[in-house]
Amino acid sequence: MQTRVELNSTANKIYMFDEVYPYRAAQEQAEKKKLSAFGIIAKLNPLKRPRPETVLLAKEALRFEPMWHINARREVDYTCELTYPVPVNNPYAQSIEIDGKLFEVSRQQNRAKIELQVSEKCHRKIDYTAFIDGLQRDIKPIVLESYINRYKFTEVAEVCNEDALIPQVPLVSVLQQATANLHSEAINAHTILFDTLSIERAHLFFRPVFAFEYIWTTADKKGVIEVDGLTGEVIENGEWYKDKINRVLTREMLFEIGGEVASTLLPGAGIAVKAIDLMSADKQTSRSLSD
Incomplete structure (x- = not known):
């Protein structure tokens, strides 16, 4: 039985979180923590460790980090x-x-x-929800979910902010993960009559993060302090990302899925992809995903 994959008309959306934590407060936090930008070993080394006068601010930036929110459902009609x-x-x-x-x-x-x-004539629904860091870091899904539940965001038709980072986890990989998870559920079927996988939500969020790069002048080393633009949380020994979006990213560009991409979702399974009115979703401003 061929599995049909459907991309719902409102599935593909892009959101930008509104900045909550101000730049000045982030800068003060970074200055307090700058000696920790080079790792705990350097900080605790009694012979050679960074000191306030030897650690200088080299550059700073407000960047927007990507994260995915995915909802998918598999529905199967079958006999036992x-x-x-x-x-x-x-x-x-x-x-x-x-x-x-x-x-x-x-x-x-x-x-x-x-x-x-x-x-037996059976009908089964299997749901899948995931929150995935777009930079392939080991961030717990519950942390990413909390951003969506607690902070305001706005839907945008396109991303043209030069400080937005390119997702290192592409949409195809996200859909592969959803598809593999849904098909890993065992179904005790004698005959499958109908099998469909619907992508209900494939939302890309961009979260504000302040980054401050410091130079340890006497050791010729660089380190980064990050400050979350939503929570104000400080991340010591952070990273400076260079791969920023250098062209306009539209909502439609996220869902340029044809037969070639479809075959990568479940190789050999003969999946048919049906893109449903991808261009018809209205632009909205929202702070929740309930609509």
Whole structure:
């Protein structure tokens, strides 16, 4: 049975989080933590460690880091061929006739039964939700989910902000993960009648993060302090990312999925991809995903 993959018309959206933590406060936090930008070993080295006068700010930036929110559902109609044991309460019954068909009664100790061969008509829904860091870092999904639940964001039709970072996890990889997860669920089917996988939500978020790069002049080393633009959390020994979006990224560009890409979702499975009205979704401003 061929699996059909559907991309719903409102699935592909791009959101930008509104900056909460101000630049001045982030800069003060970075200055307080700048000696930690080179790792804990350097900081604790009694012979050679960074000192306030030897660590200087080289450059700073407000960047927007990508993260994905994915919702998908697999629906399967199928049949199961089973044998139903049916208790027989009459101790004297030798056989039972059902709709003109005779069933012999089998007995074991004080229990009696007949066995019916049945075909179950079944329908099953399997849901998948994921929050994925777009820079391939080991950030817990619950942390990424908390950003969406707690902070304001705005839907945009395109990203032209030169400080937005290019997602290192492309949409195809995200869809591969969703598809593999949904198809890993075992279905005890004799015959699959209908099998569809629907991408309900494939949202790309950009989160503000302040980055401050410091130079340890006496050791000729560089280090980065990051400050979350939503929570104000400080990340010591951070990273300076260079791969920024250098052209306009539109919502439609995220979903340029044809047969070649479709074959990568489940190689050899013969998946048919149906893009449903990708250009029809209205532009909206929202702070929740409930609509």
